[in-house]
Amino acid sequence: MTPIFALVDCNNFYASCEKLFRPDLAHTPVVVLSNNDGCVVARSKEAKALGIKMGIPIFKIKQQIQQHGIQVFSSNYSLYADMSDRVMRTLEDMAPRVEIYSIDEAFLDLTGIQSAVSLIDFGRQVKHTIDRWIGITVCVGIGPTKTLAKLANHAAKKYTATQGVVDLTDRKRQRKLLALTPVQDIWGVGRRLSARLQAMGIHTALDLADTSAKSIRQHFSVVLERTQRELNGEPCIQLEQIPPTKKQIICSRSFGARVTSRIQMGQALCEHVTRAAEKLRKEQQQAKLLTVFIRTSPYQNNTPQYSNALSAQLSRPSDDTRDLIQLSMSLLDQLWRDRYHYAKAGVVLSDFYDIGTYQAELFDQPSTHTNSRQLMNVVDTINHSGRGKVFFARQGVKKGWAMKREHLSPAYTTRWNGLIQVN
Amino acid sequence: MNLSLLGRSHALAWIKSHCLKIPLFSEAVSAGFPSPAQDYIEKTLDLNELCIKRPAATFFVRVEGDSMVQAGIYAGDILVVDRSVTAEHRDTVIVAIHGEMTVKELELRPKVRLVPRNPDYPVIEIPEGTALDIFGVVTNVIRNIRHKT
Secondary structure (H helix, E strand, O other), X not given: OOOOEEEEEEOOHHHHHHHHOOHHHOOOOEEEEOHHHOEEEEEOHHHHHOOOOOXXXXXXXXXXXXXXXXXXXXXXXXXXXXXXXXXXXXXXXXOOEEEEEEOOEEEEEOOOHHHXXXXXXXXXXXXXXXXXXXXXXXXXXXXXXXXXXXXXXXXXXXXXXXXXXXXXXXXXXXXXXXXXXXXXXXXXXXXXXXXXXXXXXXXXXXXXXHOOHHHXXXXXXXXXXXXXXXXXXXXXXXXXXXXXXXXXXXXXXXXXXXXXXXXXXXXXXXXXXXXXXXXXXXXXXXXXXXXXXXXXXXXXXXXXXXXXXXXXXXXXXXXXXXXXXXXXXXXXXXXXXXXOOEEXXXXXXXXEEEOOOOOOOOOOOOOOOOOHHXXXXXXHHHHHHOOOOOOOHHHOOOOOOOOOOOOOOOOXXXXXXXXXXXX | OOOOOOOOOOHHHHHHHHOOOOOOOOOOOOOOOOXXXXXXXXXXXXXXXXXXXXXXXXXXXXXXXXXXXXXXXXXXXXXEEEOOOOOOOOOEEEXXXXXXXXXXXXXXXXXXXXXXXXXXXXXXXXXXXXXXXXXXXXXXXEOOOOOOO
């Protein structure tokens, strides 16, 4: 049976989530900002129409915000995560197999459903259901490969006549759309790659599809060869229902206010380590390598700059927050320089082992913590219960460096005191 | 009460060296007829199951004001709102009107109207051809009748 894939992608997802609970903003331009209210990371269609660019720092559009009455929101991740979960659960009810690709995108495997329903009708039904049930508008692209499904979705977004659903299983339609698509718009072709392709005279997706797979492999890589084959309708990328085990975990954040004291920096790092360790335990992995980095803001040219990172190995893989905090603090001691205004810090955990698979070496230190697993389990259970938090004293109590979120909307769907009020 | 140690008995050592290990069955063993309820044990009742048919499409909202008191909806109540249900005549709905979320009774016949269930409030007529932005249909009311808010 020939495989059929669909890509379902939410339109302006973060901005749509904010608008759903604010009918007063139905026709108002809305933007959502990144962590610490830095840059624009999502725009409603009205904000796009005003020419607000993705990623632009908020201070650069201060005047437009005033002039057009643009509504600004800080990222409300608990809201977006809950809304995403609703979308994904609904998709899982409708399609036999679903790969959650990102917070607002999912691939569906629709192989075999044509015998029961036409693909375009199914796509419309998905769109209608998500819109009705959850209040989020989506576009659906359908094709014989993931790359073509992604391209079909792109077209569904771009051309309003499609009403948000495009079936690209027909070979003739594929070639027509490929000819209209610049090569850099293809899934997996970055800006650097597209510059090289254009130098070779490959400008459109069709040009790439018609270049021989062999010459692509010779000049580029098997990855791009796979893309070329997928553009020609030959499926090379499978649906990944189970996300692959992570290879590394990064926890970092820009500070809400510049950090100048060693104690505050230590607290912030401990916080990151704690979160990273929690994620590590959720993945049921143990890490052996830990990296700490700290840096000043590259955007402040008038102040002295410093940026540095340091890695160290644990004597044996661990998922115990205490081991990781201890190592990160000794790394910070070596990294720390006084008199800088630090803007960001983070930790990276890597070199993962499945729990219990590490082969201890002859002179390895035995673990200093007994009942580590049980203790960490208790900590995680309490922190996930929603009733309160336990944390390590090193994290500090007063968090002067915590994230700035001045335009945060209520947690409409995840907190009792955040519910919308109706008259 | 005072206790004083009289001496040590060798009983414990004797028991340890001569003991037979007998497994302990902690379940109650019924002599005679087995419990007649045994075959009827079911899961405990879950309010979610009663109030929420489609979790992905269900939202909660809190009531403000008294426009629906005669429908048994009071200020402070939490309403369970299902977006997957199609609103019918006489359903209680959450509607966005003039940029505000409101809870009203929907009438489709003879004309489309939003009816408050409190005579102090005016009926909202929806002119023909106007799109009505229904957020969802109210399916349940949740109220703590002991600690009134």
